[in-house]
Amino acid sequence: MTDDLALDRQVCFALYSASRAATAAYRPLLDELGVTYPQYLVLLVLWERDGRGVREICDELGLDTGTLSPLLKRLEGLGLVERRRLISDERRVEIHLTDAGTALRERAADIPRKLAAATGMSEEELLALRQALLRVVAALHGSTS
Numbered sequence: 001m002t003d004d005l006a007l008d009r010q011v012c013f014a015l016y017s018a019s020r021a022a023t024a025a026y027r028p029l030l031d032e033l034g035v036t037y038p039q040y041l042v043l044l045v046l047w048e049r050d051g052r053g054v055r056e057i058c059d060e061l062g063l064d065t066g067t068l069s070p071l072l073k074r075l076e077g078l079g080l081v082e083r084r085r086l087i088s089d090e091r092r093v094e095i096h097l098t099d100a101g102t103a104l105r106e107r108a109a110d111i112p113r114k115l116a117a118a119t120g121m122s123e124e125e126l127l128a129l130r131q132a133l134l135r136v137v138a139a140l141h142g143s144t145s
Contacts, residue, residue: 015133015136022115023037025115025118026040026111026115029111029114029115030111032107033104033107033108034078035075035078035080035104036074038071039071039074039075039078039080040108040111041061042057042061042068042071042072042075042081042095043075043080043097043101043104043105043108045057045060045061046081046095046096046097046101047097047102047105050096050097050102051094051095051096052094052095053092053093053094053095054068054069054072054092054093054094054095057095072095075101078100079098079100079101080097080098080100080101080104081095081096081097081098081101082095082096082098083095083096084096
């Protein structure tokens with residue numbers, strides 16, 4: 001008889017453990033850049049397209065403004081981003097990379113390759129894993145709405 005409540009049978013625990021392990025693997029690489037993992041995620045969004053609104057970054061990362069605002073303040077304090085109020089609507093703020101924030105992208109360029117290598121998985125396996133995880137996220141977001 002299988003115990004459906006055994007920890008090693010829980011998908012949620014496997015996801016949690018994988019997330020913690022991935023974040024731990026990123027830590028030394030991001031320490032070299034002087035940023036945390038959540039700050040790195042914000043930078044990834046801005047490196048993809050600079051000058052995004054706060055709400056847009058929140059939506060992209062699945063964060064609320066209460067979580068994002070302190071991240072942006074710390075990134076601004078590090079000299080990597082700046083906040084600019086829109087002239088057309090002063091209630092809205094856009095986040096822009098500074099020259100230092102843009103330059104940091106080059107130093108971060110090898111991080112995805114290093115993390116992929118650390119998994120010991122092939123490119124095809126990692127792509128399949130990513131697709132499976134995206135399906136899980138989409139299904140779970142759909143079940144909570």
